Amino acid sequence: MEVGQMQRQWMGYMKSLFMEGFLDGQFLQLQQLQDENNPEFVVEVVSLFFEDSERILKDLSFAVDQQSVDFKKIDAHVHQFKGSSASIGAQRVKNACIAFRNFCEEQNIDACRSCLQQVKQEYIHVKNKLETLLRLEQQIVAAGGSIPMMEWN
């Protein structure tokens, strides 16, 4: 596949991620922070996000499984996750976290457990999407092309 084709494929994929609400404008902000001096910035932040998320999800699973549930602790973890997903632009994960926090406030453990599943699902979804997107970017760059700048209005 030649560069132009790859770039168009990338743009199509990006557009779909936005249309489907997986990503929001914050992701574009991150792309703007990448340049020739920091060509790996987005990959680095996304990797940190994955690393951080796995840790938080582990802590969350542990917390909701406790005999006596500490809702404050759960809320603290979800708050963290909400923050990091917002910083990446992972909109659906962020929204799932917001819903989760509401149930923490209500101290509804069943709803919390179900929210955790939701959040996990959304995380796995966006992880797959981002990995695909970044792979496409890698291919473009390897073929000597550059990643298009996108605007989202």
Next chain:
Amino acid sequence: MAAAGEIFRSNLTELLEESHSGDNELHVLAVDDSLVDRKVIERLLKISSCKVTVVESARRALQFLGLDGDGENSDIGFDGVKVNLIMTDYSMPGMTGYELLKKIKQESSVFREIPVVIMSSENVLTRIDRCLEEGAEDFLLKPVKLSDVRRLKEFIMRGEVKDGEKNSLKRRRSSDDCSPSLSTTFSPMRHLCDPPSSLFSPLSPSTLSSKKSRL
């Protein structure tokens, strides 16, 4: 109108940057317990030509500043670390950003003068007011954007140039689109604000516009 404002601002920045001899770089101390946010804020600041030190807690921030009351105080070889701005997350385990702000403002004049900006993912009016009352220069809603950092930098650099000049800029700008009731609670910086941030980031309202909607 917005375009003209932008041109004026960027010319002024160039002017200010030229007038600096050498020590042009702002040194910013950023404090955040989030791994991801530390990475992002560091990049935001570096891309804005700032020297950056990022730490993960308020304790570490105090240590870095030499304010951790270890007895090993600041006078010893404190040629040091000149920090032009502190940006701290609000919600952190242990000491919060708010507590860090209070600590700094309670210090001797050198440290008290360092502008402190609070960052938070939560748009809570009482929180914002409390921070501003305690002397925070500004309150930024997370995720922090490049436009936020640029505006901050301009504000700080104006301060570094001349205090009087800064005040006259404040007065000139106060007729901007900020409503009167906001001017009492917002720091002067808000009067230097960009035109509605919707022109730059349609999806993320600035503190200003969200505060407006709350009123």
